[in-house]
Amino acid sequence: MPALEPLVGRRVIGDPDALDAAIWSGRDVVVLRLAPDEAFGIGATAVELDDEHAIDESEAGFVGAVLSTADLADVIARVDWSLPSDPSALAQGKVAGVPAKLLIGDPSLLVTHAAYAGELADRLGWSS
Amino acid sequence: MTDGSISGSGGRIVVDGRPIEFAAGDSVAIAIMRSGKVPGGGGTLCLAGDCGNCLATVDGVAHVRTCEVEARPGTAVAGDPGHGKPPLPIVDGRDLTRTPIGRELGVRRIDVDIAVIGGGPSGLAAAAAAAAGGGNVLVLDADSGTEVVAIYPGRSIVAREPAGMLHVRADEIVVATGSAEIQPVCPGNDLAGIVTSGAAERLQAAGVGLGVAVAIGSPPSGVACTVLDGRLIRFEGDATGRLRSVVTTNTDGSEMTTACDTAIVGLGRAPRDVLARMTGDDAISLVGSVADEHPLPAAPTAGEICRCMGTTVDDLASAWDAGYTELELLKRASWAGLGPCQGGACLPHVRAFIAARTGTVPEPFTARPASRQITLAEAAADTTIDAFRRTPLHDEHLALGARMDRFGGWWRPWHYGDVVGEYWAVREGVSIGDVSTLGKLVVSGPDVVEALERIYPCHVADIKVGRSRYALLLNERGHVMDDGMILRTGESRFVLSFTSGGAANAEMWIRDWVDTWGLRVHVMDRTMSLAAINVTGPHAKELLARLGLAEPPRFLGHLEADIAGVPCHVMRLSFTGEAAFELHHPVDGSVTLWRALLDAGRDFGIRPHGLQALFGLRLEKGHVIVGMDTELDTTPHRLGMDWAVRMEKPAFIGKAALERTSRLPDTRRWVGFAMDGEAPPEGSPILGRDGDEIIGNVTGSWTSPLLGRALLLGWLKRTPFPDRVVINGREAVVTATPFYDREGLRARA
Structure with a gap:
């Protein structure tokens, strides 16, 4: 059964062009582009971007679970909105009624705020 | 009416506690009729699912059309009451949150190019044509077990299947649901023993005898009956509500009474288009008889027009005379069309009623989901209630015995079992509270000061x-x-805090205005990234010193510091009226910090406080809680907070409105009250001194352990504002706030 584990990294709000060209430092950094002006670099320890007023904060407020193909199917069964047609896109919406993000790939990643972790795990039947 | 013989018995069902045999393939309704009884409480039976005249409670589910349920051995049927509703299944009056009787249903989802609703010849032809065109086609057919109950905007179809619910999204929808037989409206149409031509044919096919049968209008095919030529005047019955004769007109205009057991009516058909009328979507098309024009029968003059709701023609006329002369209004005023068949039976007659009075035939009324009775489990299948957030200290609160409650979108500790003890810890010792739920934004940019x-x-x-x-x-x-x-953390950077429920709205508000003005400002919502613990009480400063905060900020100051090894943004402010420090910190350090504070404060008698104590503490200080104390049109002036508004500023959002309204008389004030005895409930009405006029309401109420009396906050909405009022039968005195530490010395200590 998957488990939602804390994700740490850096979250940045900045100019979209600057974010496009940002250089992320860290090990195995996975960057989630949450909005045109917002990105969360999972595993990032620093980020360089050309925006002196960017808000660059250490981030520990998300949790995530790596999903197997079967887990992903279970999660998608609890999604009642259309997933993006681009398979590599970051899908954002409610999973089982809980705000979440879904990065479909190999492997796939389910992300939510830590504040929703307990509720999401309960609804997906992942609570021990 | 029936000989009761059964060839090929399918078993027995139980109807109102009495077993009856059914034949293989019988519906429950036909099985009941085979036994010589009538399903439902009378009225014309269509046995096609169009009327609401065969409803019963089947296997515990109320309002089921028995003509659509296959009889199976052991099926339990109870007649729906003639008037009123079947009783709701009460699971446990002490705990209404428990799962009610019934099973949880799953949802199957399908996306298709074209969905065809109806598996008759027209539907199948449409499906074949669509498939030939290369489309991905799905046929949804009630007779095959998939009954569509709704079409929502966006071409979203909801259907029920034997195993659960089916949600279909389609690019195009073809409705091929055919037509329904028109029911008679005349005196006596509520009697048992009247069937449509189609129903008569079904009964004939099932081998159910009709006794002496007469037909009015188009006769059924292959059913032995006497066809009456004249116009239908009324049905006549006996004291049991059973049909005994039909009265029609002779060619000379006189009445003719014909005795019978069964009256068969063939009055034509109307499109069965309730699903098509649920949306105005151009991508929904109609094929077959559902696409026909709605017929207009003769205007009804007497009898029950809507059998489902018991609406008579007289009721309709009364509503009409009261001014409800438009179809949608007449429907609401008379209830015609609001019942189980959703106008399937009465709509043609209501339209004819209006047309006879206005000369204009109105369009059929709007239909709304669901078209059929569905259970709560079917309606709720795979839906979820709002998710409430948990702070990182949620489990700590539970371990401390907190009673948790939902507040502002979060689970929060309401109390830890001793509200007064929690209160005194704040007033005389030190206490900690979880304020992680507060809204927290970071704003930054060259134009940030201008924007704020x-x-x-x-x-x-x-x-x-x-x-x-x-x-x-x-x-x-x-x-x-x-x-x-508003906390300034740099020349072009600020931290903004908001109420627990207000963060998301505040972020949108600020982003929208910044975009509107074209200002260069970044906005980051940190509400769920940072937790916060409020350390408050006379010993708060000493407690924090023990954990490394040697030089705390002065009142309304803030600084960054490590406390118990956790990086914190320490803010000195006060909502409780005592010295208070909010420690904002990353959520992953929250448990460490919370436990360190409790350990270090043990000799101060530290204990956490919940919302209930916090609300009492703030009430003694007269602090407002936006959303609890305020109304949608509360101005700063009405709150007595003119000091928070600087009208000398050149501009700010709301300034023009405040300037304008300041010149108008105002009859509202949010004020404090004090009274002897226990505090009355929040929400209590406030009466004038004579006790007979409500002049306001209580928004906050607290029996102050320190001051020994009830303190309240609330609205006065009559001028001149009184100095004494009556609340809960007792006198209360309007009292200036704050009730406690008017000079604010303790908060600044």
Whole structure:
């Protein structure tokens, strides 16, 4: 059964062009582009971007679970909105009624705020 | 009417406690009729699912069309009451949150190019044509077990299947649901023993005898009956509600009475288009007889027009005379069309009623989901209630015995079992509270001061780095939306705090205005990234010193510091009326910090406080809670908070409205009250001194352990504002706030 584990990294709000060209430092950094002006670099320890007023904060407020193909199917069964047609896109919406993000790939990643972790795990039947 | 013989018995069902045999393939309705009884409480039976005249409670589910349920051995049927509703299944009156009787249903989802609703010849032809065109086609057919109950905007179809619910999204929808037989409206049409031509044919096919049968209108095919030529006048019955004769007109206009057991009516057909009328979507097309024009029968003059709701033609006329002369209004006023068949039976007659009075035939009324009775389990299948957030200290609260409650979108500790003890810990010792739920935004950019000056009614530019200011957030009408703190962390960077429920709205509000003004400001919502613990009480400063905060900020100051090894943004402010420090920190350090504070404060008698104590503490200080104390049109002036608005500023959101309304008389004030005895409930009405006029309401109420009396906050809505009022039968005195520490010395200590 998957488990939602804390994700740490850096979250940045900045100019979209600057974010496009940002250089992320860290090990195995996975960057989630949450909005045109917002990105969360999972595993990032620093980020360089050309925006002196960017808000660059250490981030520990998300949790995530790596999903197997079967887990992903279970999660998608609890999604009642259309997933993006681009398979590599970051899908954002409610999973089982809980705000979440879904990065479909190999492997796939389910992300939510830590504040929703307990509720999401309960609804997906992942609570021990 | 029936000989009761059964060839090929399928078993027995139980109807109102009495077993009856059924034949293989019988519906419950036909099985009941085979036994010589009538399903439902009378009225014309269609046995096609169009009327609501065969409803019963089947296997515990109320309002089921028995003509659509296959009889199976052991099926339990109870007649729906003639009037009123079947009783709701009460599971446990002490705990209504428990799962009610019934099973949880799953949802199957399908996306298709074309969905065809109806598996008759027209539907199948449409499906074949669509498939030939290369489309991905799905046929949804009630006779095959998939009954569509709704079409929602966006071409979203909801259907029920034997195993659960089916949700279909389609690019195009073809409705091929055919037509329904028109029912008679005349005196006696509520009697048992009247069937449509189609129903008569079904009964004939099932081998159910009709006794002496007469037909009015188009006769059924292959059913032995006497066809009456004249116009239908009325049905006549006996004291049991059973049909005994039909009265029609002779060619000379006189009445003719014909005795019978069964009256068969063939009055034509009307499109069965309730699903098509649920949306105005151009991508929904109709094929077959559902696409026919709606016929207009003769205007009804007497009898029950809507059998489902018991609406008579006289009822309709009364509503008409009262001015409800438009179809949608007449429907609401008379209830015709609101029942189980959703107008399937009465709609043609209601339209004819209006047409006869206006000369204009109205369009059929709007239909809304669901077209059939569905259970709560079917309606709720795979839906979820709002998710409430948990702070990182949720499990700590539970371990401390907290009673948790939902507040502002979060689970929060309401108390830890001793509200008064929690109160005294704040007033005389030290206490900690979980305020992680507060809204927290970071704003940054070259135009950030300009933006905040325009957004807030207080001055912003003069807030020095390391200092903070309390602020109201107003909308364009000058009404209070939220409140919180503005903390300057750099020349072009601020932290803004908001109420627990207000963060998301505040972020949208600020982003929208910044975009509108074209200002260069970034906004980051940190509400769920940072937790916060409020350390408050006379010993708060000493406690924090033990954990490494040697030089705490002065009142309304803030600084960054490690406390118990956790990086914190320490803010000195006070909502409780005592010295207080909010420690904002990353959520992953929250448990460490919480436990360290409890350990280090043990000799101070530290204990956590919940919301209930916090609300009492703030009430003694007269602090407002936006959303609890405020109304949608509350202005700063009505709250007595003119000091938070600097009208000398050149501009801010809401200024123009405040200038305009300041010149108008105002009859509302949010004030404090004090009274002897226990505090009355929040929400209590406030009466004038004579006790017979409600002049306001209580928004906050607390029996102060310190002051030994009830303290209240609430609204006065009559002028001149009185100095004494009556609340819960007792006199209360309007009292200036704060009730406690008027000079604010303790908060600054």
